[in-house]
Amino acid sequence: MIELQDMGFTYPGSAKPLFANLGLNVPAGTICGLLGPNGAGKSTLLKMLAGLIFPHHGTCRVLGTAPALREPDLLADIFLLPEITFVPAIRINTYLARYASFYPKFDYAVFARVVAEFELDINQKLHLMSLGQKKKFLLAFGIATNTRLLLMDEPTNGLDIRGKSQLRQILVAHYDSERSFIISTHQVHDLDGLIDSLAILSDGRILLHETMDSLSTRFSVETLNRVPDDAIYYEENLGGFAVIKSNSTGTESRLDLGLLYGMVTMQQEQGTIAFTQETHL
Amino acid sequence: MNNLRWPRFQRLFLNDLQTQGRKILMGSAGALVVGVLLYLTVMSGPNGDVLLYRAFFIIAMYAGGLTLTSMIFSDMHHPDERYFYLMQPVSNFERILSRYLISGPLFHVYFVALYYVFEMVARVLSNLFFGQAAQFFDYRDSVIQGASRLYLVAHAVVLLGAIYFRSYALAKTILSLAGLVLACITVLWFSMRLVFWDYFPSLFAFAPANEPATSFHPANWPTYIHWFIAVALYLWVLFIAYTTLQDHEA
Numbered sequence: 001m002i003e004l005q006d007m008g009f010t011y012p013g014s015a016k017p018l019f020a021n022l023g024l025n026v027p028a029g030t031i032c033g034l035l036g037p038n039g040a041g042k043s044t045l046l047k048m049l050a051g052l053i054f055p056h057h058g059t060c061r062v063l064g065t066a067p068a069l070r071e072p073d074l075l076a077d078i079f080l081l082p083e084i085t086f087v088p089a090i091r092i093n094t095y096l097a098r099y100a101s102f103y104p105k106f107d108y109a110v111f112a113r114v115v116a117e118f119e120l121d122i123n124q125k126l127h128l129m130s131l132g133q134k135k136k137f138l139l140a141f142g143i144a145t146n147t148r149l150l151l152m153d154e155p156t157n158g159l160d161i162r163g164k165s166q167l168r169q170i171l172v173a174h175y176d177s178e179r180s181f182i183i184s185t186h187q188v189h190d191l192d193g194l195i196d197s198l199a200i201l202s203d204g205r206i207l208l209h210e211t212m213d214s215l216s217t218r219f220s221v222e223t224l225n226r227v228p229d230d231a232i233y234y235e236e237n238l239g240g241f242a243v244i245k246s247n248s249t250g251t252e253s254r255l256d257l258g259l260l261y262g263m264v265t266m267q268q269e270q271g272t273i274a275f276t277q278e279t280h281l
Numbered sequence: 282m283n284n285l286r287w288p289r290f291q292r293l294f295l296n297d298l299q300t301q302g303r304k305i306l307m308g309s310a311g312a313l314v315v316g317v318l319l320y321l322t323v324m325s326g327p328n329g330d331v332l333l334y335r336a337f338f339i340i341a342m343y344a345g346g347l348t349l350t351s352m353i354f355s356d357m358h359h360p361d362e363r364y365f366y367l368m369q370p371v372s373n374f375e376r377i378l379s380r381y382l383i384s385g386p387l388f389h390v391y392f393v394a395l396y397y398v399f400e401m402v403a404r405v406l407s408n409l410f411f412g413q414a415a416q417f418f419d420y421r422d423s424v425i426q427g428a429s430r431l432y433l434v435a436h437a438v439v440l441l442g443a444i445y446f447r448s449y450a451l452a453k454t455i456l457s458l459a460g461l462v463l464a465c466i467t468v469l470w471f472s473m474r475l476v477f478w479d480y481f482p483s484l485f486a487f488a489p490a491n492e493p494a495t496s497f498h499p500a501n502w503p504t505y506i507h508w509f510i511a512v513a514l515y516l517w518v519l520f521i522a523y524t525t526l527q528d529h530e531a
Contacts, residue, residue, distance in 0.1 A: 052367055070530060072289065075370035086361040088300070098296045102289065102370045 001149065001180050002026040002049060007058035009044065018044055019204045021058065026197070028148070029177035033191040034184040035261050036201035042184040043083060045201065046151045049182070050080040063148055076103055079142040083153040085134045087126035092137060095126060103145040111144035114170055118163070131158035139167060143174050152183045156190040168194050188257040198257070200264050208264050213252065215260065219244050220253035233263035284374040293371050294379045301383055305349065305391070312341055313399055320403040324411050332422075333415035334400065339428045342392050346432060350384040350439045351451035357529060358447040367530060377444075377523050385436045389429060393420060434515050441522040444529060 004024040010017040018041045026032050036042050047053040048060055051067030051074070060066060065074045088095070092115070100106040115122060118136040120129075126137065135158050142150050156164050171181060171194065183191060191198075199209040219232070225240045234243040244263050247253055316337060323333060356362040396418055404414040419425065442454025474481060482488055 050368065052364065070367075070373075072286070072370045072372050072375075075368065078368075080364065080368055082364045084361050084364075086365045088365070098292070098299070099369070101292050 001028045001030070001063060002182075003059065003061040005059040007048075007055045007060050009041075009048065009053065009055050011044075017204060019055070022205060024199060024206050024209060026180055026182065026199075028180055029175075030180045030197050031171065031175055031195045032180065032182050032197045032199055033188075033195035033257070034182055034199050034201060035186075035188060035191075035257070036184075037265070038186075040201045041204065042201055043153050046080060046153050046182065046184055049149070050078055050151055051075065052080075077147045078149045078151065079103075079145045079147040080151045081135070081138050081142050081153060081155055083157065085131070085138055087129070087134055087137070089125060089127040091125055092120065092122045095141070099141075100144075103147065105146035107144050107146055110146075110174065111140055114140035114143055117166055117170065132160060132163055135159060136163060136166075139170070143170060146179075148179055150179070150181045152181065154185055154187075155183060156185060156187050164190055188261055192257055198260070200261060202265065202268055207268055212255065216247070216252040216255050218247055219255060219260070220247040220249070221245075221256050221259060233259065233266060235259060235262060284372045285378070286372075286375075289371055290375045290379065293369070293375050294382070297379045297383055301349070301353065304352075305388075308345055308349070309395055312345060313395070313402070316341065316399050317403050317406060320415070321407055321410060324407040324413060324415065331415050334396070334418040335422070335424050337399075338396055338418065338425060341396070342389070342428070342432055343435065346384065346388050346392065347435060347439045347451060349388060350436055351443050351454065353380045353384045353440070354443045354450075354526075357444070357526075373523065373527050373530070377440075377526050381440060381519070381522075384440065385433060388436075389432060434511070434518075437515055437518040437522065441518055441525060444522055444525045 002024065004022055007019055007022040008017055009019045009022075022045075034042050034045070044053060048055060049062050049067060051062075051070045054068040060068065063074060063077055065071055067074060067078070090098070096108075096111065100108070100111070115137070118133075118140060120133060120137055120140070124133075126134065129137065135155060139152075139155060142152075155167060159167060168190075171183075175181060183195065185191060195212060197209065197211045198215065200207045222243050222245065223237070223239050223241065224243050227234050227241050227243060228245065230245055231241075231243045232245060234241045236242075242256060242259055244259055320333065320337070323331070356366045400418045404417070407414040438458060439451060439454050442457070443450045446453045470485075473487065477487070480488060
């Protein structure tokens with residue numbers, strides 16, 4: 001679905017490359033969470049996958065084609081929900097009439113169902129909506145396009161608690177083995193229980209990309225009163241210490257994404273990162 | 282051909298037309314009111330025989346059409362709208378063709394129809410108030426025909442400017458064009474001055490020996506060469522506009 005190899009990119013005027021030799025492979029039928037600190041290049045990566053920014057070197061292929069070619073057939077199979085949402089000053093049904101036909105697999109029934117689930121008024125003018133409503137509308141449209149790749153940049157920004165819950169249910173309900181969702185966010189807990197693989201991007205490279213199944217058999221998370229000697233990483237919380245340890249039992253453990261992210265970034269800072277690109281995928 | 286697929290182009294064209302249509306209609310209504318007022322002002326004096334349409338038609342067509350053209354790619358340059366523009370699954374060729382048609386040939390056809398409406402309204406009011414009206418608009422008038430052809434050329438240049446410049450496209454295009462023309466004249470003059478040193482009796486005056494001055498006038502060129510160069514330049518400007526649009530997507 002997505003193949004990146006030795007991909008490099010530097011913003012004009014910047015001395016330091018954003019991506020030096022970035023590599024990532026995402027198979028079809030994946031909900032991948034993309035995490036990383038501010039300025040790591042998460043949004044840039046999504047724009048690159050959508051053919052909005054072109055890599056300076058290396059390979060970037062999406063659905064077998066280079067997005068930089070901006071082939072209309074490829075663009076009709078990718079939907080990007082950007083962080084800053086722009087919608088034209090028209091009603092939902094007008095938007096549908098104007099833009100849905102660009103997507104050959106657009107499902108009007110799915111759109112109507114998701115819009116109803118998000119409690120949006122089909123006659124409402126888009127530019128008069130709140131940020132959360134605009135996001136909900138674009139998510140409904142993106143889901144209904146049935147594109148094989150749905151890229152979401154901070155999709156939960158502006159969504160209320162109920163909206164976040166609805167989003168998770170809708171994404172799970174409309175994902176299949178032919179379709180992949182890439183979700184970039186700072187809100188790691190919004191991804192808990194939703195994603196089946198995790199990619200952490202920092203300093204222009206992928207620090208970790210692994211399935212949640214694999215991670216949960218390698219690591220376990222426990223809340224303890226004290227930090228054990230074999231702790232790989234811990235954070236103090238109200239109940240004691242949330243600790244990541246090696247999973248010696250071999251049974252899957254429920255992971256805390258925030259804790260996992262903290263562990264990876266700490267290991268990166270210490271230079272003891274235990275992961276390589278494309279581990280276990 | 283993936284670059285031009287009819288159903289997709291049709292949808293894009295209709296979308297562009299609907300997006301620009303509102304601006305065009307509002308601009309037309311404003312121009313109609315201002316035009317009628319100006320017409321009546323001129324007709325309030327003894328000006329019944331003037332060819333008012335020559336000035337009105339040409340000024341309004343150039344001002345309206347070139348302003349519309351200069352703004353037709355503003356969404357591509359807008360930081361937020363840009364993603365919406367770029368993510369539409371259409372080809373570059375379809376994008377430029379759609380907007381070229383709307384702001385160029387189709388705008389011209391629309392404007393001619395609008396001008397006939399304006400003339401009829403203005404004449405009725407002028408006859409009512411002042412008992413006279415200017416000569417009726419004649420599209421076959423050679424001045425109007427020439428101005429209409431030149432509009433398409435100017436339109437192609439401004440379309441290129443609209444793609445190339447992020448803001449104030451019309452002003453920047455005019456300034457760039459003026460600069461380019463000035464630079465060409467300067468280079469040409471210097472070249473002539475150096476190569477034909479003996480033919481310059483003073484610093485600027487050019488007096489070629491045994492050649493009547495009129496033979497250098499473009500009006501004396503063979504018509505077909507004149508037309509060929511004009512059409513080739515026109516197509517070249519459109520091609521440059523197309524490649525510039527591709528570059529701007531990067």
